[in-house]
Amino acid sequence: MTDTPPRLTHLRDDGSAHMVDVTDKQVTKRTASAQAVLTSRPEVVSAILDGTLPKGEAIGTARIAGIMAAKQTSTLIPLCHPLPLTKLDVDITAEGERVRVVATVTTKGVTGVEMEALTAASVAALTLYDMIKAVDHHAVIGEIMVLAKAGGKSGDWSRA
Known part of the structure; x- marks a missing residue:
């Protein structure tokens, strides 16, 4: 048995990037969830919550x-x-100094929606930052990650 490292599907043999051919992949229901967390002062988080x-x-x-x-x-x-x-x-939920954005995206298609979930969570957090920057220049966006995915050839996965 050989321990071949996993091959990145977006790279050709010469190392150049390309768009993966998904023509022959099966259409299935695919779902992904991702998060981003905005950290600010508790009074700013309260102002977010009460508008x-x-x-x-x-x-x-x-x-x-x-x-x-x-x-x-x-x-x-x-x-x-x-x-x-x-x-x-x-x-979007909040507690203390943290505002947690969780985006869940679904499609019926030939490729997954992890990037769409990550983009949704990230841009929502960026928008929250834009809304609070006048009152907290030190706010931080972090903990951007895929939480779970379902469907497709590689099956279901969830962050423990």
Whole structure:
């Protein structure tokens, strides 16, 4: 048995990048969830929650931004395939100094939606930052990660 390292599908044998051919892949239901976390001061997080920021209501604005971003993923990330998204949820919760954005994206297609979920969560968090930067220049966005995926040839996966 040989221990061959996994091959990156976006690289040709010569090392150049290309868009993966998904022509012959099976259409299946595919779902992915991803998160991004904004950390700020507790009073700023409270203002996010109660809608009293100088720029206005941040949660609804961030949710719409995340949805719009997921739909534009293939124009933002060079080798992503354009996908018909069939469901997209952006949930924003907060506690203490943390605002957690979780995006869940679903499609019926030939490739997964991890990048769409990551894009939605990231842009929603960026929008929250934009909404609070006047009151907290030190806010931080982090913990951007895929939480789970389902469907497709590689099967289901969930972060422990």
